[in-house]
Amino acid sequence: MLCINNFKLNFFKYRRKINESVNLIRSQNSWKCQQSQSAQIIKNSKLKVLFFGTDTFSLPSLQALHNNYYSRTESNLLSVVTSFKNPANCVRTYAEQKQLTLYRWPVLPEDCQGYDLGVVVSFGHLIPERIIKSFPNGMINVHASLLPRWRGAAPIIYAIMQADAHTGVSIMKIEPKHFDVGDVLAQREIPIRADILMPELHAQLAQEGANLLVNTLNNFSSCLESATKQNNELATFAPKITTVITNVNWSQLSAEQLHCRFRALFGFKHLITRFQNKNIQLIDVKLPAVKELPASLANVECGSFLYDRYKRLLLVRCADNTHLEIHQLRVEGKKNYDCNRI
Numbered sequence: 644m645l646c647i648n649n650f651k652l653n654f655f656k657y658r659r660k661i662n663e664s665v666n667l668i669r670s671q672n673s674w675k676c677q678q679s680q681s682a683q684i685i686k687n688s689k690l691k692v693l694f695f696g697t698d699t700f701s702l703p704s705l706q707a708l709h710n711n712y713y714s715r716t717e718s719n720l721l722s723v724v725t726s727f728k729n730p731a732n733c734v735r736t737y738a739e740q741k742q743l744t745l746y747r748w749p750v751l752p753e754d755c756q757g758y759d760l761g762v763v764v765s766f767g768h769l770i771p772e773r774i775i776k777s778f779p780n781g782m783i784n785v786h787a788s789l790l791p792r793w794r795g796a797a798p799i800i801y802a803i804m805q806a807d808a809h810t811g812v813s814i815m816k817i818e819p820k821h822f823d824v825g826d827v828l829a830q831r832e833i834p835i836r837a838d839i840l841m842p843e844l845h846a847q848l849a850q851e852g853a854n855l856l857v858n859t860l861n862n863f864s865s866c867l868e869s870a871t872k873q874n875n876e877l878a879t880f881a882p883k884i885t886t887v888i889t890n891v892n893w894s895q896l897s898a899e900q901l902h903c904r905f906r907a908l909f910g911f912k913h914l915i916t917r918f919q920n921k922n923i924q925l926i927d928v929k930l931p932a933v934k935e936l937p938a939s940l941a942n943v944e945c946g947s948f949l950y951d952r953y954k955r956l957l958l959v960r961c962a963d964n965t966h967l968e969i970h971q972l973r974v975e976g977k978k979n980y981d982c983n984r985i
Contacts, residue, residue, distance in 0.1 A: 647791070657695070686762070690780070690860060693758040695724045696734045700765035700845065703853035704785055705734060708762070710743055711857055724750055752777040763817060764852065772819035782817040785852040788881070789830055791873040794823035795881035799845050802835060803907035806899070809834050810844070812852040814859045816870065826870040829859045840909040884912065891916040893946035898965035902930050920932060926979050927971035936964050955983035
């Protein structure tokens with residue numbers, strides 16, 4: 644038996660990879676940059692909004708605001724702040740196509756004057772206090788978790804990775820100097836399907852967040868009055884993903900834990916191990932239908948593997964007397980390799 648060891652890869656930028664994977668899922672489902680599922684129409688609202696966003700999670704919220712209300716009223720009621728660093732920024736593209744007033748980040752307090760409210764959705768920048776205070780109604784944020792659980796940059800990944808049964812979206816007030824700590828105006832919970840992959844959940848939550856944002860603005864005064872403080876004792880954190888999480892430690896993680904990690908990182912990063920001094924990317928892994936450890940793996944070290952000639956796949960021993968199926972992998976410098984071709 645051969646033993647698979649840990650490795651270390653270079654870190655890639657979080658936002659670019661998330662956007663690429665979500666764009667792929669949306670393309671497969673015929674979601675276009677100019678389209679959005681319908682949300683409840685804002686009624687009797689004249690809030691002038693300055694929208695802050697940069698990516699595919701931001702876009703449905705901007706579309707919902709524009710398509711369901713602001714495109715039907717004065718055109719100057721909705722403007723956009725975004726980064727110009729990424730030429731493929733879909734928020735910028737949408738704003739330009741719809742001829743919305745567009746500001747380049749960073750903005751000055753005087754740029755925010757005349758707007759009633761700042762709306763932030765997956766912006767990626769800490770908003771300075773002087774900007775927050777420049778809005779009469781402050782700023783609110785659409786966050787992809789049920790706060791105070793999973794504060795931080797990667798709440799969707801951590802929710803899947805930790806096998807949460809439910810997640811959701813929160814609308815919260817933005818406070819200076821800290822991310823994701825403000826009072827919660829509204830929340831909506833959704834279940835996490837046991838086999839869901841990160842890009843699909845990302846797209847679901849982006850649309851749920853857009854719908855909840857429209858509903859919150861439609862009932863803004865009452866939502867402000869009923870806002871609740873977060874319980875900091877219940878807070879958990881979802882920091883940016885590093886290569887440490889991609890490293891497979893077969894002796895510490897069970898097959899279930901590794902499968903959750905695979906689904907959480909799908910489309911963004913690959914789980915990686917090392918074999919014969921080469922990095923091996925795990926492209927497709929599954930939990931076995933039969934949980935019982937095969938006899939051939941019963942007395943070997945974690946990370947040892949065998950080839951199942953009947954099922955035509957690799958079986959790897961994991962922690963807690965579990966095993967994982969590997970259906971597809973990629974050897975460093977090579978193309979994807981289907982295990983049924985071995």
